[in-house]
Amino acid sequence: MKINNSIGCTVDECRFHAKKESFCSLDHINVVKHEKSARNQEATDCGSFKLEG
Template sequence: MKVNKSIGCTVNECKYHAKNESFCSLDHINVVKHTNRATNPEATDCGSFETE
């Protein structure tokens, strides 16, 4: 699995987590929001997440 050191990640449950390092293995991620206007970090998530 390749490691993308430009995208940090601590979500071990994601199939794109680099496992041995706290990084993502995707070339890019899709960040999504939960509200019409995101005003704090809790209003956003990584839309590229997939369960292992």
């Protein structure tokens, strides 16, 4: 698995997590908002997440 040192990640339940290091293995991620207007961190998520398994 390749590691993208430009995308940090601590969500090791994701299939794209680099496992041995706190990085993502994707070339890019899609950040999405789940409110009409994102005004804080809690209003956004990584839309590229896929459950490991």
